[in-house]
Amino acid sequence: MVKASSKLYAVIGDPIAHSLSPVMQNWMIGQFGLNAVYVAFHIRKPQLEACLQAVRTLDIGGLNVTVPHKEAVLPYMDTKSVDVQLLQAANTIKNCNGQLQAYVTDPYGFTESLGDNRGRFKGARVFLFGAGGAARSVCYALSRLHITRLFIGDVVEDKARELQSLAVNRLNMPDVSLFSPADRDLSALIGAADIIINTTAVGMHPDTDRSVINDFSCINNRHFVYDVIYNPQTTRLLQQAKKQGATVQNGLDMLIYQGLESLRIFSDEQLTLSPMQLSELHKIMNHELGIYE
């Protein structure tokens, strides 16, 4: 029951109407018995500074930040975690008596989502599609998973090069190459890789017949294929990779674990989800997406 003493948390972004965060976070708040409620605010770029001032005025306890504000919030922060300084992006802002503290929980979300598949990354050759915000977070997570080699590909070559530079110079990753997603000889490279990760929006609802890979003959049962997309539950990429015998995973757990970590930061509580809770949360979020198993 929301009462006068309940803390308010919110997600800001543009667009925001279809964010799953409120449903997810309010469910977790209920499960953990926290005295809080979580809403969404539709904030456009020109309102961002006023929004952060409003957070202080109304003593809103915490914010999640999504596209397109993850970098733009940084100039208004009072403190930034080491991770935020490295990635130059934040997805979590904690309001401590008007002091805004920036965190980024996306890399944690990725790593935590891997579960038993985390062991696959040690010594692995990883193929990363996309070089945007999600790719940066994944890249940061990869830099701590002891992979051997990273290939980065983006249709915007400059972005790929920029991420390569971050990976090499700031994340100290030893062996980072670029590839072109349009390359006709990609299949051989992919065949020789161990892990394929899609961080682009290719294949996302409603364009569900698209995929960053078109020739799936190079995929086999040694591959682990990860798609940060969670709507649809199984993208064409995952569907086809699965057919080839690969182990596949979508992005729902990454979304859940970055949110859980944010809630820990907001509440200063040690919070963990049991496997049963995680499974229940999947159902609720998929239901919200209009996905019925």
Place this chain on the structure above:
Amino acid sequence: MVKASSKLYAVIGDPIAHSLSPVMQNWMIGQFGLNAVYVAFHIRKPQLEACLQAVRTLDIGGLNVTVPHKEAVLPYMDTKSVDVQLLQAANTIKNCNGQLQAYVTDPYGFTESLGDNRGRFKGARVFLFGAGGAARSVCYALSRLHITRLFIGDVVEDKARELQSLAVNRLNMPDVSLFSPADRDLSALIGAADIIINTTAVGMHPDTDRSVINDFSCINNRHFVYDVIYNPQTTRLLQQAKKQGATVQNGLDMLIYQGLESLRIFSDEQLTLSPMQLSELHKIMNHELGIYE
């Protein structure tokens, strides 16, 4: 379930930690199936203007305003209802695309709370203790209930005189006199009155052994005694008056009906509470107050 599309409503005041409005409004929101959630913001006077700016920035759908801001919000309003202009106070602000519209629902709350006792007011002589904000709202309601005579008493005589002036000059009430709450001969006047209303905080928790009337011998079974206090459920005033055979009522329904009317304004929906819902809401609010029947 609160989701990304849910509207946010809030009550602002100082203090606000013990406001019943969030519990009451969230319960009603649930009963009426509205897609909204209602929280409390602790706003001190110097933050009031910034708070109203925050309401615009975050597109908060509606505010309830309580002590000490009911008058202070007026300069920041884009429109004011006729009632607000008359009473120079607002308890409800609707945000229509950044346009802040001021309403006052307290007089409605008082009138609606009377239920079957409303008929008692026609031609009645009414004794009103207190001349503050609540008294102004009650006075406005009384001006439409066709009472014959009104007596106003406040320990601060200037406030009583001010309310008298409002009643006579702006509400066109024909016969408005002042009395002194300390007057030794009050008993005779009270004995000759039909209705006694307390709008002061005298007798409120924790000072439950106090009452605006000390000699109850003048009260009898013709009297209707109304106390705007709802904590305790039965103040000393109501307890003693009941002993003398009077009909008594506390302020819980006034709180509920002003809130219901605010929710109608926020949501643009025709909302009504059934007797069963009202009784359930009493239980919930009294439970929140720590009052168990």
